Amino acid sequence: MSESVASSPDELKEGTSGFTQDWSSDKQTFHAPWGKAMMWIFLLSDTFIFSCFLISYMKVRITTTVPWPNPSQVFALEAFGYPVPLLLIAIMTFILITSSGTMAMAVNFGYRKNRKVVVWLMTATALLGVSFVGMQAFEWSKLIEEGVRPWGNPFGAAQFGSCFFMITGFHGLHVTGGVIYLICIILKVRRGDYDRIDNYEAVEIVGLYWHFVDLVWVFIFAFFYLW
């Protein structure tokens, strides 16, 4: 169980008494690998950044007296001769969820020390991430072609463009960064670095980042595309 926690001779308690025990003594607070705790703290700070973007989007949408463009129509895509609302966005959502699933499985197989399967699952995750970014690039160029700019657009309130490019752009940047991060870890897994130290924590940590990117998309999908 917790023999490896040498910082306290006492046994770790669960629940609220464990909470008090963790915070009240002069010792390590988080009984988690430091890399994981630090990734969580980074993600917490990132949460605030994305929240600022979404809140500023809420504010300009409330304050404008010009009607907001209907995202259902703006993001419709022609399929089989009919305009299907949010088609590309729905596909992107499913791709990101699928990549989250493969990532979760990769973490699981990591702790089973199954190097080959981890490499395959993480490669699938990275490829799905790349396809997500590709579709976002397609969506951007489509909207730019239709005349959407950060300072105006033909569909309604001028702030629509700046909110769209800022929010989806920053999210896309996170996906791109995540793919690069994934590739770095994949190479290390392949090389057997984590078998040598008998510890696959790094896979779980990159997983945390990747799930966060998916998590942010859940909020963007709800507030920007569906609202």
Add this chain to the structure above:
Amino acid sequence: MSSEEGQQHPIAIYLWIWLLLFVLSAFSYMVDIAGFQGILRWSLILLFMFLKAGIIIAVFMHMQWERLSLATAILGPPVVLIVFIGLMAIEGSYTEGLREYFFSPPEVTFSTPHH
């Protein structure tokens, strides 16, 4: 269970959660397809959003298996965002009211893209 040993859980959990995320995403997409409007639309969107976010954090990110000290340190601070959102919503409605009042609603005409 200490997380020192790493997060090891049966694969079935992940597959079920994966499926659940697909179903919830399909539901939130259906809200748009079905064309629900008003309070029904917003409450459904928020419901599916929070369910999805919750299970991603709890299961995929393993938060439900982490110790309470880590979970509260990470999940507690974002709660202040509710205050931030509330303040900005109130202030936003005020600004909108002023604009409605002082800049009488302009007759906006939208031109279709002409090139």
